[in-house]
Amino acid sequence: AQSVAQPEDQVNVAEGNPLTVKCTYSVSGNPYLFWYVQYPNRGLQFLLKYITGDNLVKGSYGFEAEFNKSQTSFHLKKPSALVSDSALYFCAVRAGGDDKIIFGKGTRLHILP
């Protein structure tokens, strides 16, 4: 069975600094990995995904994520944080050959002005 861990409940970053939101996963076989964002009182929006190919994936709003197979990680990154990036971020995984997409518990990102 697949699982996702987001080890930090909350991450605080000063505006303009780089940010990282961590995600590790466990699946049998090749993983399909996703990041979603939820702004206050809103639904979830897709940010980026890794299916195959380059380990560095670029997505919406200047975010990127790096797939690391040896560390089973898919950390979300942005070079320069904006106050508007403050939101709840979810990592999700699907095992190849499976049809279930499982989400992590989420990490709340606070960007401090």
Add this chain to the structure above:
Amino acid sequence: NAGVTQTPKFQVLKTGQSMTLQCAQDMNHEYMSWYRQDPGMGLRLIHYSVGAGITDQGEVPNGYNVSRSTTEDFPLRLLSAAPSQTSVYFCASSYGAVGPDTQYFGPGTRLTVL
């Protein structure tokens, strides 16, 4: 396109009552899923479907039923509501050549069970 729609937006039930949360999508997506979101628990998969007539259980299926008679609709039924089912429910749909890919989420239904 309306995308993924959910009704109602808010609902209050008494313990033991039943109800159906509606979900519809107009993107002709094969895959549809129901999640519940609870503080500190993230999103947990309740049931999912890979096409009309085919459904399967997710991580937390107890107390919920689903059916998928058409590609567009995927209703979630609470048979006998319990306070533990107080949550925000999200429906999602997705496409994919070899399984679900990017998911599109509805706006959610906030359910309170008294």
